Amino acid sequence: MNSIRQRxxxxxxxxxxxxxxxxxAFTYHLAWQAFNRVRDFGMEQIAHSVVRHGVRPHSWALDPPEHAAPRPTARPAPQDNPPPWVTDDLGRFIxxxxxxxxxLLYASVEGIGPPLQEPGFHxxxxxxxxxxxxxxxxxxxxVQIAKTESDRASSFAQMAPWLLVPVALLVLLLGLLIRVAVNRALAPLEALGQDIRRRDEKDLQAIATDxxxxxxAPLGQALNQLLERVSRLLTRQRQMLADAAHELNTPLAAVKLQAQLTRRAPPGEREAALDELDQGIARSTHLVAQLLQMARLEADGRERQPVPLRLDQLAADVVAAFSARAEARGIDLGLDRRxxxxxxxxxxxxxxxxxxxxDNALRHTPPGSRVDLHVEQAEGRAQLSVNDNGPGIAEADRQRVLERFVRLNPQNEATGSGLGLAIVAxxxxxxxxxxxxASSPPGGLSVRVAFSALPTT
Incomplete structure (x- = not known):
């Protein structure tokens, strides 16, 4: 039963x-006690009425009818099996x-009745x-008045169902009122669901929570926050797709042109044309790879698994992976502080x-330059720095280069795609x-990333 209404x-x-x-049950108990008190009060009033009005034995008690036994002169013994003419009267009182x-001077049923009791009720x-x-x-x-308990019970049983009628009507009425109240209480949820169901994928406007x-209201506010995040994500993705389409157009056109030139080049120049084609393909491959990295970061679909990580060891692995490329370009790449x-x-x-x-440092520094990695820890912070002695970035442009597809020197093909620092950020x-x-000591660019440090074992 997953329905809130049903619950x-x-x-x-x-x-x-x-x-x-x-x-x-409580009402039945109280009514039964009240009924018995009323009946007891009636018996008590009958007894007092006999005494008050001086009622004496009827004359037939001295001259009994033929079917009656002579009046006893002493207290009669209880009769276990009274004659039939007596049992017909047992439903009433004696x-x-x-x-x-x-x-015994008188009995409403001659010679028959419960034995004499002590004063009071028994x-x-x-x-x-x-x-x-x-x-x-x-x-x-x-004076003694007697009444059978079965007669009392039968009389009460005739009126007891009428005691339950108000309770049954109350249950029915309250049940209907509860159903109406629950439906009215859940109406805002129904309206909220209908509002969301009516929207299409383009309608990400906030839900009215007033x-x-x-x-x-907290549910509506949470939905509005989710819609806002989804709207921002979709906006970024649409912008990224537009930028990616624009950025891919130029290198792909260049690759196509280089392929045509290679096909037409004379045999002596074909080798150089193929080298140009390889460079164009490499640039396009690099751009596609960075676009995929950015797309994964934007979508945030991968579940991150933070673990304790040795930053100095990771830096050494990266230096080893890029050493061949740095050597090919004549760049001194090293980890000078570890x-x-x-x-x-x-x-x-x-x-x-x-x-x-x-990769960004190797692309933007000329041959013969130097790229150094620093890993240091101080005051609970671990900092990784990549320093070069290239042309650097002016202070006014440092915030702008963290945006996607921003290249400060678009005429230079070696500047890359403009995504490297955006991915890093x-x-x-x-x-x-x-x-x-920041500026590095040799005058180039220094990129620094600081993290909270863990105790190193």
Missing amino acids: LLFWQITALIVTSVLVS SQIWSTDAE NVEWSGEAWRVYTLVDDEEI GLPEEV EAATVQADPQDLRVLLDNLV QIAQQNGGLLTL
């Missing part, structure tokens, strides 16, 4: 039914008048039935970050790092 209705109606059963000497077993007996002692006589109840430093980050992200930093942000650009 609310189930628990509320169940609570209503359980409460109604308990109230009905009244008896006794002398102060415990001699429950007596007589003639196989339970009786309720009230005995009143006067100066001249003793009229929502306090319990539903302090043990451990950070909490995603290994794949940090490898992409370092690859882009070193996004990875640093997603892994809790701080990226800064």
Whole structure:
């Protein structure tokens, strides 16, 4: 049962039914006690009426009819099997008048009735039935009134169902009211769901939360935050697709032109044309690779797994991987300062970050330059620096180069795609790092990424 409506209705109606059963049982108990008190009061009033009005035994008691037995002169013994003419009258009450000497003077059913009891109310077993007996002692006589318990129960049973009718009507009415109340309480959720279902994939406007109840308003606000993030992500992705299409157009056109020139080149110049074609293909491949890296970062679809990572060891691995390329360009690439430093980050992200930093430095420094990596730890911070002695970046342009597809010297084909530092900035942000650009001591560019350091073992 996953429906909130069904859960609310189930628990509320169940609570209503359980409460109604308990109230009905309590009401039945109180009504039964009140009914018995009323009946006892009636028996008591009959006894007092006999005494008050001086009722005496009827004359037939001295001259009984032929079918009646002679009036006993002493207290009669209980009869276990009274004659049939007596049992027909047992459904009503029996009244008896006794002398102060415990001699039965009168009985509404001649010679029959419960034995004489002490003054007050008593429950007596007589003639196989339970009786309720009230005995009143006067100066001249003793009056005793008896009534069967079964007669009381049958009389109460006739009126008991009418006690349950109000409870049943109450349960029915409250059940309907509970259903209406639950439907009205959940109406804002239904309206919110309908509003979302009516929207298409292009409608990412915020949901109106002014009229929502306090319990539903946080849900609407969370949905608005999600819609805002999705809208920003889609905007960035659309912009990236547009930029990627524009950026890919130039190198692909260049590759196509170089292929045509290679085909037409005379045999002596074909080798140089093929080298140009290889360089164009390499630039296009590099651009596509960086576009894929940026797309993965923008989509944020991969679940990052931060682990303790030795930053100095990672820097050494990257230097070893790029050493052949640096040597081919005549660039001195090295790790001149290597302090043990451990950070909490995603290994794949940090490898992409370092690859882009070193690749960017090798692309933008002329042959014969120097690129140095520094890894140091101080005051709880681990810092990785990539320094070169190339042309550097003016301070006014340092923030701008962190954006995508920004190239300060677009005429120079060796400047790359304009994505390297943008990828580095996004990875640093997603892994809790701080990226800064500064001037290196030799006069080139120094790119520094600082992370919170972990204790190094």
